[in-house]
Amino acid sequence: MAERLRELTTTYFKVWNSHDQAGIEALHSEKSTLKDWNAEHGPTRADVAKGIAGIWKDVPTIKIEIVDLFTSVTNTCVASIRVIVDAATTLKVTDVIEYDDAGLVVRLDAYVAQPKPKVLFVLGGPGAGKGTQCAKIVEEFSDWAHISAGDCLRAERQDPNSKDGELIEQIIKEGKIVPVAITVKLLQKAMVASKKSCFLIDGFPRNLDNVTGWKENVGELGAQVCGVLYYEAKEDELEKRLLSRGETSGRSDDNIDSIRKRFKTYISETMPIIDEYKAKNLVYTVDGMPPADEVWKVTQGIVRQVEAMPPM
Ligand SMILES: Nc1ncnc2c1ncn2[C@@H]1O[C@H](COP(=O)(O)OP(=O)(O)OP(=O)(O)O)[C@@H](O)[C@H]1O
Numbered sequence: 001m002a003e004r005l006r007e008l009t010t011t012y013f014k015v016w017n018s019h020d021q022a023g024i025e026a027l028h029s030e031k032s033t034l035k036d037w038n039a040e041h042g043p044t045r046a047d048v049a050k051g052i053a054g055i056w057k058d059v060p061t062i063k064i065e066i067v068d069l070f071t072s073v074t075n076t077c078v079a080s081i082r083v084i085v086d087a088a089t090t091l092k093v094t095d096v097i098e099y100d101d102a103g104l105v106v107r108l109d110a111y112v113a114q115p116k117p118k119v120l121f122v123l124g125g126p127g128a129g130k131g132t133q134c135a136k137i138v139e140e141f142s143d144w145a146h147i148s149a150g151d152c153l154r155a156e157r158q159d160p161n162s163k164d165g166e167l168i169e170q171i172i173k174e175g176k177i178v179p180v181a182i183t184v185k186l187l188q189k190a191m192v193a194s195k196k197s198c199f200l201i202d203g204f205p206r207n208l209d210n211v212t213g214w215k216e217n218v219g220e221l222g223a224q225v226c227g228v229l230y231y232e233a234k235e236d237e238l239e240k241r242l243l244s245r246g247e248t249s250g251r252s253d254d255n256i257d258s259i260r261k262r263f264k265t266y267i268s269e270t271m272p273i274i275d276e277y278k279a280k281n282l283v284y285t286v287d288g289m290p291p292a293d294e295v296w297k298v299t300q301g302i303v304r305q306v307e308a309m310p311p312m
């Protein structure tokens with residue numbers, strides 16, 4: 001049975017690649033359906049063949065390569081295939097093909113694998129310029145969204161209906177880190193709302209709890225973490241920047257007491273996380289001390305590098 005299903009499926013894609021409408025019709029049962037991510041065809045084999053011929057007409061270069069075939073004791077074959085649309089576009093697709101006893105296709109459902117969103121975590125001491133550089137990135141690179149964990153938490157704190165508002169306020173003033181169960185939900189909501197394919201997750205993961213929460217809620221299936229964009233700068237410079245920002249920011253943690261507490265938390269909880277990523281060779285270190293426009297020159301190059309990484 002398994003061998004027969006493999007042969008039938010191999011023949012099916014051979015005919016498919018010859019763009020032969022009558023040939024493909026002959027391989028379907030009189031009552032037959034085809035469903036892909038764009039359209040549904042059926043209930044007859046003539047409808048299905050017409051639908052497939054429409055694809056060939058729209059994309060004359062289209063071809064299919066079999067990656068793997070999976071069979072069981074049933075009449076169904078699962079085909080992992082590559083749909084080569086043109087020189088620039090290849091789709092990873094899974095076809096579930098059900099045959100009748102005569103070996104004709106009665107149902108074919110095709111599922112396309114969406115590439116995972118790319119993520120760059122953005123870390124650095126408080127005031128290192130993470131927000132400033134992220135704003136420049138999204139201005140220059142249209143696929144990217146800037147999602148700041150701190151901004152998400154501040155927005156949640158402002159929401160009078162939030163049950164977490166008071167806790168967030170207390171923790172932020174103390175320069176501590178909010179439990180990840182709160183933060184990761186806000187990040188995921190913002191990612192979905194942005195409709196972008198690449199994300200700068202700014203100010204995250206800031207401690208071990210953040211790392212664990214990301215793995216449990218987003219994980220390797222939910223995103224391709226391409227690395228950590230890390231802005232390095234000296235504490236006395238950062239203190240100056242934050243005090244200056246505090247004159248206009250209205251942030252309840254841009255005062256000398258909160259700033260010092262934030263530094264402590266940064267050294268004790270965030271630095272070890274950065275070191276872990278460094279050990280995995282996943283950190284892009286940027287000198288954050290020069291003027292913002294100079295820092296930007298380095299930042300741009302890194303984003304280009306990440307954009308060029310093959311999607312997974
Ligand atoms: N390279 C730079 N040189 C001097 N000042 C800078 C530089 N980059 C940013 N700043 C200024 O420093 C302050 C902090 O910058 P920014 O808000 O981007 O830091 P951040 O890392 O996002 O801070 P936080 O973690 O506290 O949110 C801002 O007032 C910003 O204008």
Ligand SMILES: Nc1ccn([C@H]2C[C@H](O)[C@@H](COP(=O)(O)O)O2)c(=O)n1
Nearest residue numbers: 149150151172176177178203204206
């Ligand atoms: N992962 C995070 C990010 C931020 N916070 C809290 C604590 C920070 O001091 C504050 C401000 O963040 P920033 O805007 O400076 O990145 O928000 C957190 O608890 N967890």
